[in-house]
Amino acid sequence: MSAGYSADAGPSRRGFLGAAALVGGWLLTDGALAQSAGSGADAAGGAMGPYVLPPLPYGYADLEPHIDPETMKLHHDAHHAAYVNAANEALAELERVRREGGREYARVRALTDALAFNVSGHVLHSVFWTNMRPDGGPQPASDSAIGETLRREFGSVEKWREHFAWAAAQVQGGGWGVLGYDPVSQRLLVLAAEKHQNAAAWGVVPLLVVDVWEHAYYLRYRNERASYLKAFMNVINWSDVDARLLAARALRGPTRGES
Ligand code: MN3
Numbered sequence: 364m365s366a367g368y369s370a371d372a373g374p375s376r377r378g379f380l381g382a383a384a385l386v387g388g389w390l391l392t393d394g395a396l397a398q399s400a401g402s403g404a405d406a407a408g409g410a411m412g413p414y415v416l417p418p419l420p421y422g423y424a425d426l427e428p429h430i431d432p433e434t435m436k437l438h439h440d441a442h443h444a445a446y447v448n449a450a451n452e453a454l455a456e457l458e459r460v461r462r463e464g465g466r467e468y469a470r471v472r473a474l475t476d477a478l479a480f481n482v483s484g485h486v487l488h489s490v491f492w493t494n495m496r497p498d499g500g501p502q503p504a505s506d507s508a509i510g511e512t513l514r515r516e517f518g519s520v521e522k523w524r525e526h527f528a529w530a531a532a533q534v535q536g537g538g539w540g541v542l543g544y545d546p547v548s549q550r551l552l553v554l555a556a557e558k559h560q561n562a563a564a565w566g567v568v569p570l571l572v573v574d575v576w577e578h579a580y581y582l583r584y585r586n587e588r589a590s591y592l593k594a595f596m597n598v599i600n601w602s603d604v605d606a607r608l609l610a611a612r613a614l615r616g617p618t619r620g621e622s
Contacts, residue, residue: 413454414451416444419435420496421496426497430594433582437582438579446488450478457471457478479560480559481559487556487572487574490570499599501520509608512551516551528596538561541571541572544614547566552567566616568614570604575592
């Protein structure tokens with residue numbers, strides 16, 4: 364409900380582009396952007412800074428029976444909030460380092476690592492929440508851009524789903540399965556990120572992401588990541604994925620230039 368388009372009305376390209384914004388090359392919905400345009404003082408994350416925790420677009424229990432409310436509450440209010448706070452802290456620390464200079468620059472490496480980890484965590488979680496909806500499902504509308512593109516590039520939606528689930532299942536430790544749009548090749552790519560920022564590809568815009576850190580599923584699914592991934596397919600918000608694809612296609616790849 365925080366998205367700037369109606370999932371039921373079928374988002375128009377113009378409508379979505381008007382409501383979306385590119386933040387550092389990543390598409391966030393206007394909900395997240397509107398939040399970050401504010402002071403940030405009253406955000407759930409509590410910290411002042413450029414990164415702000417967006418509200419969940421549904422209730423904690425609304426993804427039942429697929430994802431349990433305790434997981435949703437901890438995941439959003441504690442884990443995601445921690446990434447937001449740490450990203451803001453890293454920025455503030457870097458500002459202090461520049462101000463004080465000298466020996467303080469020895470901290471740049473560690474602070475830059477923290478920035479990459481926490482900003483990436485914030486971006487992926489922000490996309491993840493809107494990628495799900497209570498009445499979602501495994502199949503995009505057959506006449507949607509995302510449905511047509513998955514069939515063309517992967518052979519079928521089922522083949523794509525299989526590839527995506529295996530990529531996510533094989534992430535070592537914490538990480539993400541990612542379906543992204545690459546503006547350079549103008550194709551969809553399935554990636555599998557370790558932590559939040561490793562094994563990513565520069566410029567690729569995340570369209571559909573699934574968190575496979577244990578905090579995303581352990582309370583209900585224990586060590587059964589594959590069962591969690593199967594359940595995730597039942598809550599996919601394809602209207603959101605479709606709108607992200609349309610907006611991402613409007614981007615120009617950095618090496619393509621004018622055609
Ligand atoms: Mn997480």
